[in-house]
Amino acid sequence: MTIVTKTRAAVAGLIVAILVTAATSAQKPASKIPRMPDGKPDLSGVWITGALQLLIGEDEARKIQQADRAAGRTLPPSEPPPYNAEGEKQRQYFLSRRGIDDPMARCFISGVPRITTRPLPFQIIQMKDQVLILYEAHHAFRIVPTDGRKHPDDLEPSFLGDSVGRWEGDTLVVDVVGFNTKTWLAGVGTVHSEKLHVVERYTRDSADTVRYDVTMEDPEFFTKPWHEHEIFRLRPNERLREYECIENNEDLLRFEKLLQTDPTLQTK
Amino acid sequence: MKQLLAAAACAVVLLTVRTAAHHSFAAEYDANQPVTVSGTVTKIDWTNPHIHFYVDVKAASGAVTAWKFEGYPPNMLVRQGWKRDVTLKPGDVVTVYGWKAREDPALGAAREITFADGHKMTAGPPAGTGGR
Numbered sequence: 001m002t003i004v005t006k007t008r009a010a011v012a013g014l015i016v017a018i019l020v021t022a023a024t025s026a027q028k029p030a031s032k033i034p035r036m037p038d039g040k041p042d043l044s045g046v047w048i049t050g051a052l053q054l055l056i057g058e059d060e061a062r063k064i065q066q067a068d069r070a071a072g073r074t075l076p077p078s079e080p081p082p083y084n085a086e087g088e089k090q091r092q093y094f095l096s097r098r099g100i101d102d103p104m105a106r107c108f109i110s111g112v113p114r115i116t117t118r119p120l121p122f123q124i125i126q127m128k129d130q131v132l133i134l135y136e137a138h139h140a141f142r143i144v145p146t147d148g149r150k151h152p153d154d155l156e157p158s159f160l161g162d163s164v165g166r167w168e169g170d171t172l173v174v175d176v177v178g179f180n181t182k183t184w185l186a187g188v189g190t191v192h193s194e195k196l197h198v199v200e201r202y203t204r205d206s207a208d209t210v211r212y213d214v215t216m217e218d219p220e221f222f223t224k225p226w227h228e229h230e231i232f233r234l235r236p237n238e239r240l241r242e243y244e245c246i247e248n249n250e251d252l253l254r255f256e257k258l259l260q261t262d263p264t265l266q267t268k
Numbered sequence: 269m270k271q272l273l274a275a276a277a278c279a280v281v282l283l284t285v286r287t288a289a290h291h292s293f294a295a296e297y298d299a300n301q302p303v304t305v306s307g308t309v310t311k312i313d314w315t316n317p318h319i320h321f322y323v324d325v326k327a328a329s330g331a332v333t334a335w336k337f338e339g340y341p342p343n344m345l346v347r348q349g350w351k352r353d354v355t356l357k358p359g360d361v362v363t364v365y366g367w368k369a370r371e372d373p374a375l376g377a378a379r380e381i382t383f384a385d386g387h388k389m390t391a392g393p394p395a396g397t398g399g400r
Contacts, residue, residue, distance in 0.1 A: 054340075054393055055347060056347050056348065057347075057349075057390060058390075098294040099294060100292065102291055102292055105291030105292070105295065107317065120343070120344075188292055241342075241343040242316075242343065245290070245316055245317045247315050248318075249316075250318075251290070251318075254369075254371065255295065255296075257371055258296070258371055261371065262370065262371070
C-alpha cells in the first residue's frame with residue numbers, strides 16, 4: 001500500500017466514522033425528557049412552530065436556528081404537494097388568484113396540519129387516556145383519545161376532523177379523518193377532498209423539542225402520500241393569548257373590491 | 269455543508285409556502301411597490317386579525333394624505349415587545365416602511381416603524397409571505 005493509498009484509506013475511514021457518529025447522534029434516544037406516571041413521554045406544554053420569526057421576531061427566531069445548528073437538528077427537505085392533474089389544476093387556479101380565496105383569510109378554522117404549522121402557539125395537555133390540544137388560533141381545540149377507541153361511525157365532515165391517538169413506543173401517533181373541504185393543508189391552493197387521511201406523529205426528542213412528522217393521503221387529489229416535518233419548541237414562559245379573527249376582518253371587504261376591479265381575479 | 273444547504277433550501281421553501289399569519293400578502297399588497305412615509309399618528313385600531321394605524325402625511329404642497337397601515341395582530345405584536353397605548357400613540361411622529369396596497373392608494377402593509385428618537389419596531393410581516 002502506497003502512502004497515498006494509505007492516506008486515502010485513512011481519510012475515507014475518518015469520513016465513515018464522522019457519518020456514523022452523526023447518524024448515531026441523530027438517532028440517539030431522547031434523554032431526560034419528562035414522562036407521565038405511566039412512562040409515556042409527556043408532551044404537555046406551550047409550543048410554537050412554523051415561521052417563528054413572525055411570532056417572536058427575527059432576533060429570537062435566529063437564536064433558535066443557531067441552537068438547531070449547534071444540536072445538529074435538521075428536517076428532511078420539503079416535498080412539493082403530490083397532486084394529480086385535477087389537484088394541480090385547482091392549486092394553480094388559486095395561485096393565479098394570489099391566494100385571495102384562502103379560507104384562513106375568511107377566519108375559517110385551519111384544518112390539520114395547518115392549524116399546527118401556523119405561527120401561533122398551542123398548548124398540549126396530556127392526560128392518562130386522552131391528549132388535549134388547545135390552539136391560540138381561533139380558540140380551536142382537539143381532543144385526542146388514547147384509550148384505544150376507534151373513529152366514530154357517525155362522522156360529519158368538519159374543519160379539524162376526528163382524531164384518535166395511540167402510542168408506538170415513545171411516539172404519539174394521531175389518526176385524523178372526517179374532514180370537510182373548507183380548509184387548505186399548507187400554503188396557497190393546497191386543497192384536499194373529504195377523503196383526506198392525516199397521520200401525525202409527535203415524538204418528544206429532547207427536553208425542549210417535539211419532532212412532528214405528518215403524512216397526508218388523499219386518493220382523490222394525491223398521487224402518493226405527502227409528508228411534512230416540523231420541530232415544536234417549548235416556551236415555558238409563554239401562555240396562550242387570544243386571537244379572535246372575526247373581530248375586525250377588513251380583508252373581506254377589500255377582497256370584494258379587488259374581485260370586482262382586478263382583471264387577474266376575473267377568471268372563475 | 270450539504271446538510272446546511274438542504275436546511276437552507278428547506279427554509280426558503282417553507283418561507284415561500286406557508287408563512288401567512290392570516291392572509292396571503294400578495295392578495296392585497298404589491299411586494300414590488302415598497303413605500304416609506306413620514307407623518308403624525310392620528311389613530312390606532314388595536315384589533316384582530318390585524319391592527320391598523322393611521323398616519324397624516326404632509327406633502328411639500330401642504331396637502332395632507334391620511335395613510336392607513338395594516339400590521340400584525342395584537343397577540344403577535346405583544347410577543348415582540350409592543351404594548352397597547354404605549355408603543356404607538358396618537359401624536360407620535362413616525363416613519364413607516366412597508367408596501368402599497370393594490371387597490372387603495374393610501375393603504376399599506378407596515379413592516380417597520382421608526383420613531384422620532386430613532387428606535388425601530390417591527391410592525392408586520394415581510395413582503396411575499398403567504399404563498400406567493
